Amino acid sequence: MSDTMMLVQEVAPRDGLQIEAAWVETAEKIALVNALSEAGFSRIEVSSFVSPKAVPALRDAAEVFSGIRRRPGTVYVALIPNPKGAERALAAGVDEINLVASVSETHNRANMGMSPDDSIAGFSRIMETVKGASVLTNATVATAFGCPFEGDQPVDKVVAQVERYRALGITGITLADTTGMANPRQVERLVARVLEIVPAEHLTLHFHNTRGVGLANVLAAWQVGARRFDAALGGLGGCPFAPGATGNICTEDLVSMAHEMGIRTGLDLPALIALSRDLPRLVGHEVPGQVAKAGRPCDLHPVPRAA
Numbered sequence: 001m002s003d004t005m006m007l008v009q010e011v012a013p014r015d016g017l018q019i020e021a022a023w024v025e026t027a028e029k030i031a032l033v034n035a036l037s038e039a040g041f042s043r044i045e046v047s048s049f050v051s052p053k054a055v056p057a058l059r060d061a062a063e064v065f066s067g068i069r070r071r072p073g074t075v076y077v078a079l080i081p082n083p084k085g086a087e088r089a090l091a092a093g094v095d096e097i098n099l100v101a102s103v104s105e106t107h108n109r110a111n112m113g114m115s116p117d118d119s120i121a122g123f124s125r126i127m128e129t130v131k132g133a134s135v136l137t138n139a140t141v142a143t144a145f146g147c148p149f150e151g152d153q154p155v156d157k158v159v160a161q162v163e164r165y166r167a168l169g170i171t172g173i174t175l176a177d178t179t180g181m182a183n184p185r186q187v188e189r190l191v192a193r194v195l196e197i198v199p200a201e202h203l204t205l206h207f208h209n210t211r212g213v214g215l216a217n218v219l220a221a222w223q224v225g226a227r228r229f230d231a232a233l234g235g236l237g238g239c240p241f242a243p244g245a246t247g248n249i250c251t252e253d254l255v256s257m258a259h260e261m262g263i264r265t266g267l268d269l270p271a272l273i274a275l276s277r278d279l280p281r282l283v284g285h286e287v288p289g290q291v292a293k294a295g296r297p298c299d300l301h302p303v304p305r306a307a
Helices: 012-016 026-038 061-067 083-092 105-112 116-130 155-167 184-194 214-223 251-260 269-283
Strands: 007-010 043-048 075-079 096-102 136-142 172-176 203-206 228-231
Touching (some): 007 251, 012 026, 012 043, 012 075, 026 043, 043 061, 083 116, 096 105, 105 116, 105 136, 116 136, 116 155, 136 155, 155 184, 172 184, 184 203, 184 214, 203 214, 214 251
Parallel strands (some): 007 043, 007 228, 043 075, 075 096, 096 136, 136 172, 203 228
């Protein structure tokens, strides 16, 4: 058994549900977050305080935050686009705000309608808005491992954006494979470099399984010292502004792999599998997670009876 714990942050309630066509009722979202809390997550990305016109699926963010049952020791996170969103988040009692800017100029303009420089200037205003509040801060470098419009993003360019975030006083950093373009060798290089300037307890990796190497990328990052990873129940989610980039890495698949390898997560895997098996009812379609379909490797079956 490893003495080092893998910290898994659950992002399905925000990143997973934001692109779903079917409306998920507020009460169902609250019940999902409560169940995830009970499964043992220390961090849950609950919703986003963006314009309801931009992301109608999350227009009930304030209601969800006011309705959830908060588990002591769990950090409840919201994505924040601007100072107005930060004000709404503070009013809702959010524990941590997450800010996002792409390192790719083209992707950021498609996603945010502005340049990365303009996005980061906006982060400065958001930091002024939350100054003095008891809220944690995290900022994401989107398309850190590649952009579907521009291709590979140089390591030095990614590191420079991380340093700009840190200069604003932002504590947590996420490197996001927004479009599922990363490979394990690339992950090793970039994560090792960023860990030189960001402590492991403040660095999160956000991988997609778009091309089937999401868990391989987790292992590559783990082996060079990363300890925090985003994942979505059932493998829900994806970026609406990245062609074909559907599917975050699946929470229960990641947790199952970690447990089989003797890596602790503090999470209740059977509870996660049960929650994942209920997702098709919630979202109206099958989800890509594998362990919920196949069961855990340790779940043995009776020997077939001879004909």
